[in-house]
Amino acid sequence: VDLPKKHGRGGQSALRFARLREEKRHNYVRKVAEHAVQNFITDNKVNVAGLILAGSADFKNDLNQSDLFDQRLSAKVVKVVDVSYGGENGFNQAIELSSETLGNVKFIQEKKLINAYFDEISLDSGKVCYGVEDTLRALDAGAAETLIVFENLEVTRWTLKSSTGGEIILHTNKEQETDRSQFMDKETGQEMEIIEQISLLEWLAEKYRDFGANLEFVSDRSSEGNQFVKGFGGIGAMLRYKLNFEQLAEGEDAAPVYGLTAPRAQRFGSADPSLAEKKDVGVVSNHYELHPGTSPASVQQEVQSSTPRSFVAQKSIFKVHQSLTRKPAAPSPLRAQLQNSN
Template sequence: MDGNGTLFGTLSGNTREVLHKFTVDLPKKHGRGGQSALRFARLRMEKRHNYVRKTAELATQFFINPATSQPNVSGLILAGSADFKTELSQSDMFDPRLQAKILNVVDVSYGGENGFNQAIELSAEILSNVKFIQEKRLIGKYFEEISQDTGKYVFGVDDTLKALEMGAVETLIVWENLDINRYVLKNATNGEIIIKHLSKEQETDQSNFRDATTSAELEVQEKMPLLEWFANEYKRFGCSLEFVTNKSQEGSQFCRGFGGIGGILRYQLDIRSFDELSDDGEVYEDSD
């Protein structure tokens, strides 16, 4: 926000989006004498006041969800040249629900989109801290489900995908550098389609590309990073998708101990019970 106009935008991950921008024509300070100087100063203050009010009202419109009456953002950065941004942050016209979300007020040397980009650069450290705190909270919640043994969690590729297929996953948590590929394979003999998820190590093992019983060759029909597949498909399963790093203590533990993939479930699920269902009774083979 500066003397020429205001831009509203959002940043999510690395995706920046301009929501709205408008320009304003404010009178400049003039050296006029006598009566007109006072009148002019009053007019100028009034226009400034209206400009701040319009910006404050639009902020509420863009950043408060009318359904919940809560902010739809995790934090706000106010940026601009001159003192408009400070005036806005301290103004009683600015929504107190948004005031509580201000993370940073920064000076930028441009207006419009250049200023938007500059504000993001200048706030990089603060923004990564926000991500860091959210990540700690999210994985903390996941570990809590496990420690209380609620049955509302899954981990590992296979179990997580089974729970996804059942529509049981509320939040899918994936390490942002998960190095697993999703293969669609076709049995060369009987034309059966098989889906496998292989790590770099497993890819070098040729037995993964042969049928276990008949040794028939499995031809690769499609190969795609599992991360990319999740990003394309997660909405279909009605869950939210959260990418995490291994930089926080929690994140590191999640990647090391749980293979960097898991989910918080909507309801209790006993994964073991549908392992038995899916294998057509072969589960009992090793019991004799």
């Protein structure tokens, strides 16, 4: 940037040169401030976590102290550094000089996030969950607003194929993977076919937007992060509303005696479309199968005790089942009398 410098000229021109110098610097400050707003403010919100001002002279300080610099951006300035170069070399030097500060910004954000999570726990609001199972239940229900996941979480998501052709979802850590009994088909006693094996971290990174959630990775380098990893399994979520996880779990483990089965192994997976082709299954909807011969009363009993998430699906199943099992209505006495008279 070519800006006028101070000079030693005297006489009547001194004030004029000083005024021109100040005007050009002022105009350049305005230009930089406007570009900062265009790049770092979107929809009236700051889109960066922090700003670092770097330069080889006092211009960076002039910008930081100027009224032309948007106050929202001024509040995000975390460091002002002196660099010896311009252009790309100066930019790289600014990054190097600010490496510790940049690390601390992430560190501070991480502490703030986990402390907010702990605050919800202390308030006993019921708007938090932890552990793989409950976190995925909340995600599946659309209740998870912010997912908090340890950046080195060692959990694997398995998609297995049972002897009936259905998909079974299983999550294991390193120790649990050695227990092969989890991979055995209860019907045949044989090990199930592995359709997909993927890190849960990778799966969440690909799918979290589909559930309307935000995803935040944390480390265990802070005391709060270490407590979250050691005490809460390294995975949890802040919820939009309170969930009854016991009721959700009961819905997944519902016994077939009521006419509806929600196989625990099918949770968070897609229902097997081949089930609809089987003659011994009346209706398949979501994770539920309606068994022929089940009385509508028992189905209705299950619907009334169901979780809010599955209520609509179960109610529709009940209606279909009721239409399948309904007997033709007997004619009224008046209609029978008219038919006999004819």
